[in-house]
Amino acid sequence: MKKLKEIWANRKVRFTVVSILYVLWFVLWTQNLWWLLGLVVIYDYYFTRYIDKIYLNKYRAFKAKHRSAKMVLGWVEDLLYALVVVIPLKLYFFGMYVIPSSSMEHTLLIGDYIFVNRLHYGPKMPNTPLSFPFVQHTLPLTEDTPSWLDWIRYDYKRLWGYSTVKNDDVVVFNFPAGDTVALFQPNRTYYDLIREQGREAIYNQSKVIYRPVDKRENYIKRCVAIAGDSLQIKEGIVYINGKQQKDIPGIQYMYVVSTNGRQLGTMLFDEMGINTDDVQFNPNYNVYYIPLTEEMREKMTKVSEVTGVERYINYNKTSDAAFPHRPGLYPWNEDFYGPLWIPKAGVTITIDATNLPLYERIIKNYELNDLRMDGETIFINGKPTTEYTFKMDYYFMMGDNRHNSLDSRFWGFVPIDHVEGIASFIWLSITPGKSIFNGIRFNRIFNEIN
Structure with a gap:
C-alpha cells in the first residue's frame, strides 16, 4: 500500500491515469474530438498552473480584499459546483421522474418517484443544448416561455449503452405527438384538436408552438412491441408475432362490477388499492366500472355486496380515436387493434394509398421527408415511389392500465x-x-420496476 501511495504521488502518473479516463469518457464514449481540448486543462492542473497564476489567484485575492462579496461568491461557487456535478450525471447516467397519472397502474402509482437508467440504452444527447437546467420545456413561473434557445440544434445522437429496447421494458420517452402544442389546451394533442375543430379554428383561438424532441413531455409506458414485430390486440389481449404477451402482475383491465343495490364504499377501494378517480358508477343499473388486476378481481368477487365481476370489452370495432384515425380503412379500437407491423431500420416495404396512413407520420415528421399524393401516386422528395426504407427503429407503447x-x-x-x-x-x-x-x-420504496 505504501508503494502504491508513492507511485500515486507522482504527478506524471496521476496525469496519465486521469487523462486516460478522461479520453475514454469524454472523447471515445461521446465520439466528440472537441473534448480533447480538455487535456490542456488537465495538463495545466498538474504541471504549468497557468490558470491559477493568471485567473484563480486574482480571484482569490479579490475575495480576500472584498469581504462583503465573499459570502455571495461562495454561494455562486457552490451553485456552479453543483451544476457541474449534477448536470453530467443527469445527462449521461440517470433521470428522476414522478408519475403524474394512472396510466401505468397497478405497476406504477400516482406519486411514485422513479429512477430512470439512461446508460441501459445509451444516453441520448440533447437536441437543444442551450436550455435552462432541470426543467422540461417551459421556464419556471411562466406559462408559455420556452426553456431553450434554438440557436444551436443537433441531430439525434445516442452514446453506447449495454442493451437495447426489449419487449415488456418499462420505458421513459419524449411524447411523439407533443411536437406541436396548442396552448389553450396543452394537455390534449394538437392533432386530436385539429381533427375535432379544424386547423383554422385552433389557430384563431390559441397560440401554437413547436417543441424539439428533447423538450417534449416525458411519458412512461410499457414497450409491448419492438421494431420488426407484428402486433394484434384481440378482446383486449396483446399478441406479438402470433403469441400472447406474457403475464404481467400489474396490468389492469376495466371490469363491470354488479352489486345487490348497496354501494361500495371508498374504504373498500382504499383497502384494495383502487384509484377512486378511475371508478365510475351507474346508479340506474347498480354497476361500477373499475380497473382491476387479476388479484384485485379475485378479491372483488368475495365482497358481500358484489353479485358479478365481468371484464369489459369494447366490441364496437370502430373508433375515430384509434391510430391511424381512418376507421373506414382500419376499424380498430382499444380492445381490437391490428394486425400492425412495427417499422424497423433498414427494412423496405411497399407503400400505397391503403397502408400509407399507418406510416405517413414516420415518413414526413420523424424522418423528415417531403411527402405528398397526387391521385393514387405517392411522391417522396419529389419522386414517385411505391417503396420506402425506414431509417430508424420504432416501438409500440401501452399503459398497464389498459382502459x-x-x-x-x-x-x-x-x-x-x-x-x-x-x-x-x-x-x-x-x-x-x-x-x-x-x-x-x-x-413501495426501492421496489424494482418490472
Whole structure:
C-alpha cells in the first residue's frame, strides 16, 4: 500500500491515469474530438498552473480584499459546483421522474418517484443544448416561455449503452405527438384538436408552438412491441408475432362490477388499492366500472355486496380515436387493434394509398421527408415511389392500465430518437394529497420496476 501511495504521488502518473479516463469518457464514449481540448486543462492542473497564476489567484485575492462579496461568491461557487456535478450525471447516467397519472397502474402509482437508467440504452444527447437546467420545456413561473434557445440544434445522437429496447421494458420517452402544442389546451394533442375543430379554428383561438424532441413531455409506458414485430390486440389481449404477451402482475383491465343495490364504499377501494378517480358508477343499473388486476378481481368477487365481476370489452370495432384515425380503412379500437407491423431500420416495404396512413407520420415528421399524393401516386422528395426504407427503429407503447391510458393505440409509434431510458426502481412514493410527513408509502420504496 505504501508503494502504491508513492507511485500515486507522482504527478506524471496521476496525469496519465486521469487523462486516460478522461479520453475514454469524454472523447471515445461521446465520439466528440472537441473534448480533447480538455487535456490542456488537465495538463495545466498538474504541471504549468497557468490558470491559477493568471485567473484563480486574482480571484482569490479579490475575495480576500472584498469581504462583503465573499459570502455571495461562495454561494455562486457552490451553485456552479453543483451544476457541474449534477448536470453530467443527469445527462449521461440517470433521470428522476414522478408519475403524474394512472396510466401505468397497478405497476406504477400516482406519486411514485422513479429512477430512470439512461446508460441501459445509451444516453441520448440533447437536441437543444442551450436550455435552462432541470426543467422540461417551459421556464419556471411562466406559462408559455420556452426553456431553450434554438440557436444551436443537433441531430439525434445516442452514446453506447449495454442493451437495447426489449419487449415488456418499462420505458421513459419524449411524447411523439407533443411536437406541436396548442396552448389553450396543452394537455390534449394538437392533432386530436385539429381533427375535432379544424386547423383554422385552433389557430384563431390559441397560440401554437413547436417543441424539439428533447423538450417534449416525458411519458412512461410499457414497450409491448419492438421494431420488426407484428402486433394484434384481440378482446383486449396483446399478441406479438402470433403469441400472447406474457403475464404481467400489474396490468389492469376495466371490469363491470354488479352489486345487490348497496354501494361500495371508498374504504373498500382504499383497502384494495383502487384509484377512486378511475371508478365510475351507474346508479340506474347498480354497476361500477373499475380497473382491476387479476388479484384485485379475485378479491372483488368475495365482497358481500358484489353479485358479478365481468371484464369489459369494447366490441364496437370502430373508433375515430384509434391510430391511424381512418376507421373506414382500419376499424380498430382499444380492445381490437391490428394486425400492425412495427417499422424497423433498414427494412423496405411497399407503400400505397391503403397502408400509407399507418406510416405517413414516420415518413414526413420523424424522418423528415417531403411527402405528398397526387391521385393514387405517392411522391417522396419529389419522386414517385411505391417503396420506402425506414431509417430508424420504432416501438409500440401501452399503459398497464389498459382502459385508462393514452398510448400508441391512439397516437402511433415511438421512434428510437425519442427514447430516454428504462425505468429502474421506485426511490420514493407519496400518496396523492398527502405530504412527505404522513403520506410516504414505505412498502413501495426501492421496489424494482418490472
